[in-house]
Amino acid sequence: MTSTNASPDRAADLARRLERVRTRISAAAPFGAAPTLIVVTKYFPASDVELLAGLGVTDVGENKDQEAAAKAEETASLGLSWHFIGQLQSNKAKSVVRYADAVHSVDRPSLVSALAKAMAREQQRRAAAGLEPRKDLECFLQVDLRDPSAGHGAGSAADHAGPSRGGVLPAELPALADAAAAAPGLRLAGLMAVAPLDEDPRDAFGRLQDLSLQLREKYPEADSVSAGMSGDLEAALASGATHLRIGSDILGPRPPVR
Numbered sequence: 001m002t003s004t005n006a007s008p009d010r011a012a013d014l015a016r017r018l019e020r021v022r023t024r025i026s027a028a029a030p031f032g033a034a035p036t037l038i039v040v041t042k043y044f045p046a047s048d049v050e051l052l053a054g055l056g057v058t059d060v061g062e063n064k065d066q067e068a069a070a071k072a073e074e075t076a077s078l079g080l081s082w083h084f085i086g087q088l089q090s091n092k093a094k095s096v097v098r099y100a101d102a103v104h105s106v107d108r109p110s111l112v113s114a115l116a117k118a119m120a121r122e123q124q125r126r127a128a129a130g131l132e133p134r135k136d137l138e139c140f141l142q143v144d145l146r147d148p149s150a151g152h153g154a155g156s157a158a159d160h161a162g163p164s165r166g167g168v169l170p171a172e173l174p175a176l177a178d179a180a181a182a183a184p185g186l187r188l189a190g191l192m193a194v195a196p197l198d199e200d201p202r203d204a205f206g207r208l209q210d211l212s213l214q215l216r217e218k219y220p221e222a223d224s225v226s227a228g229m230s231g232d233l234e235a236a237l238a239s240g241a242t243h244l245r246i247g248s249d250i251l252g253p254r255p256p257v258r
């Protein structure tokens with residue numbers, strides 16, 4: 001890890017980068033409701049999370065359970081909201097519901113079941129320990145936005161152009177939404193997506209906005225849209241993103257994947 005732990009330089013560096021991103025957000029969404037800025041702290045130390053909290057950051061995102069659980073515990077006194085944004089194995093659900101307010105990567109019915117079961121257990125654990133129950137888990141359904149018209153076949157996942165960046169195909173979204181909406185302990189918050197690499201993100205996020213409008217016909221409260229990363233936050237805001245997930249433009253370049 002190349003970042004310097006909580007040095008004055010690091011604090012100034014984070015403050016400058018955060019300010020630059022906040023300026024971009026207000027320039028891109030001057031009149032709309034302010035989006036929730038989730039600062040993605042993956043690969044960076046808990047000391048950076050502390051510095052960010054001191055700069056007014058309230059929401060942080062992580063994509064690996066082990067790393068997230070450790071950082072959330074280390075910074076528990078700060079009262080931050082933790083967003084799980086990575087591919088999630090069902091056997092990690094039990095751990096994730098101990099610290100995460102939201103999961104942005106709900107991509108299959110079996111994960112919905114695992115999260116609901118984990119939430120029931122977590123509430124029992126809290127009651128037995130004399131703790132308050134936790135709030136329902138906010139669930140964003142992750143959509144695969146690869147352009148179906150760019151594929152060569154009859155529309156199966158394998159026929160799409162470009163590599164998958166995760167998520168359920170749009171055709172499978174209604175059934176997944178029904179499962180999440182019906183699951184006790186979960187709240188269907190809305191949709192999430194990562195823009196495909198081989199397409200203008202404005203087109204992909206436009207499709208996401210259409211899917212969000214369709215979802216809201218049946219579930220009006222599922223009106224959140226988690227879209228937009230360092231490179232495409234403007235495109236996401238133009239298509240109605242309510243939650244941005246910004247990592248490298250605030251934390252700096254990530255160390256090589258371990």
Ligand SMILES: *Cc1c(COP(=O)(O)O)cnc(C)c1O
Binds near residue numbers: 086230249
């Ligand atoms: C890492 C990550 C981000 C942040 O990406 P940056 O380009 O560093 O801003 C956002 N969303 C997901 C799902 C990620 O894994």
